[in-house]
Amino acid sequence: MTAAQRTAGLLEGWFPSAARPLPWRTNTHDPGQVRDAWGTLVAEVMLQQTQVSRVVPAWLAFMARFPTPGALARAQEEEALAAWSGLGYYRRARLLHAAALRIVAEHHGLTPTDPRALRALPGVGRYTAGAVASIAAGAPAAIVDGNVLRVLARLHARPGAAGWAPLVRWAWAQSERLVAAASRPGVCNEAIMELGATVCTPAAPACVRCPLAGQCRARALGAPERFPAPKARAARTDLHALALVLRDASGRVLCQRRAPGGLWGGLWQAATLESAAPIDDAGAHAWARMRGAGAGVRPLGGFVWLTTHRRVRFRVWGGAGVCCLRRRAAQSAASPAAPPTRWVSPAELAQLPMGSAQRRVFELAGVGAADPRPAAAQPRGPLP
Numbered sequence: 425m426t427a428a429q430r431t432a433g434l435l436e437g438w439f440p441s442a443a444r445p446l447p448w449r450t451n452t453h454d455p456g457q458v459r460d461a462w463g464t465l466v467a468e469v470m471l472q473q474t475q476v477s478r479v480v481p482a483w484l485a486f487m488a489r490f491p492t493p494g495a496l497a498r499a500q501e502e503e504a505l506a507a508w509s510g511l512g513y514y515r516r517a518r519l520l521h522a523a524a525l526r527i528v529a530e531h532h533g534l535t536p537t538d539p540r541a542l543r544a545l546p547g548v549g550r551y552t553a554g555a556v557a558s559i560a561a562g563a564p565a566a567i568v569d570g571n572v573l574r575v576l577a578r579l580h581a582r583p584g585a586a587g588w589a590p591l592v593r594w595a596w597a598q599s600e601r602l603v604a605a606a607s608r609p610g611v612c613n614e615a616i617m618e619l620g621a622t623v624c625t626p627a628a629p630a631c632v633r634c635p636l637a638g639q640c641r642a643r644a645l646g647a648p649e650r651f652p653a654p655k656a657r658a659a660r661t662d663l664h665a666l667a668l669v670l671r672d673a674s675g676r677v678l679c680q681r682r683a684p685g686g687l688w689g690g691l692w693q694a695a696t697l698e699s700a701a702p703i704d705d706a707g708a709h710a711w712a713r714m715r716g717a718g719a720g721v722r723p724l725g726g727f728v729w730l731t732t733h734r735r736v737r738f739r740v741w742g743g744a745g746v747c748c749l750r751r752r753a754a755q756s757a758a759s760p761a762a763p764p765t766r767w768v769s770p771a772e773l774a775q776l777p778m779g780s781a782q783r784r785v786f787e788l789a790g791v792g793a794a795d796p797r798p799a800a801a802q803p804r805g806p807l808p
């Protein structure tokens with residue numbers, strides 16, 4: 425028996441009793457059954473950038489609304505963005521919508537399970553294709569994400585930092601070896617992901633509960649958490665955002681749609697001025713008046729929002745006295761160059777596709793409810 429066969433066998437034997445009961449996992453204990461490929465694809469896309477605890481309710485709601493690729497393809501992109509609300513990284517929702525359109529056009533509405541066909545879908549990379557192909561169809565397709573790389577690096581005491589290209593290449597080769605040796609590649613893949621998420625964690629691996637403890641070189645060296653070395657994180661750049669929350673006499677608020685692409689692309693927000701440099705009170709006041717705010721406009725508060733690459737320092741201004749904004753909104757709607765602008769009731773506001781930071785802006789102004797989730801949660805994500 426090769427080392428890869430032994431490792432695969434240990435992982436496959438461990439997984440049925442250790443797997444968390446997640447809703448996209450069905451028939452976990454029955455190797456003769458396969459998983460729904462569409463549900464698996466949706467779960468894997470959501471899990472790329474978001475923590476499991478947040479994905480579970482979002483996945484259930486998304487699948488209830490879009491149980492098939494056809495259901496998502498029939499919806500407008502904006503509906504997909506609204507259903508993604510609170511998950512962050514909305515580009516994934518746009519790409520999943522595009523993938524659904526492609527599945528309907530090229531695969532008769534059936535999610536492919538061939539790794540090459542999967543990779544041809546918008547937004548599906550090598551990791552996601554391998555996960556869906558192996559889990560939903562039992563294909564011997566390799567996977568490497570942060571969890572898998574960590575387990576493999578420790579198992580072999582392989583030096584190098586987490587994002588280092590040679591280490592990532594080595595991990596892909598190891599994963600290919602592992603699934604080729606596995607009798608159930610999908611179970612083997614899910615098991616190593618689960619092991620990295622629940623046992624072989626970054627700071628405090630629970631080696632006493634690990635099925636691979638007997639063959640783990642990092643554990644034998646006495647300091648498994650040293651593998652892999654921490655990834656050098658690029659410094660976040662500061663962005664200053666002045667958000668203006670304006671209401672009309674009937675209590676509606678003014679919303680503006682961001683340009684597609686880039687940070688929070690295509691999502692709705694309060695009228696917002698962004699700048700690399702801080703915006704002082706005089707500048708904020710002048711801009712708010714230019715946007716049509718009345719003399720009573722004033723600062724309401726602020727907060728810092730962290731994204732992967734930015735530290736966004738929000739200042740929220742608001743107030744009444746917006747008589748001329750109705751005209752501006754109408755002008756904006758008529759101009760293709762201007763961002764789409766819309767007056768909405770608080771109930772409509774709750775339905776607009778909007779990031780959690782933008783919801784917090786409105787909450788600070790006393791409109792709508794903030795997303796209770798933390799601003800800077802750093803979930804797992806695929807490696808390049």
Ligand code: SF4
Binds near residue numbers: 624629630634636
């Ligand atoms: S023995 Fe410890 S370090 Fe090695 S794979 Fe298992 S949990 Fe990770």
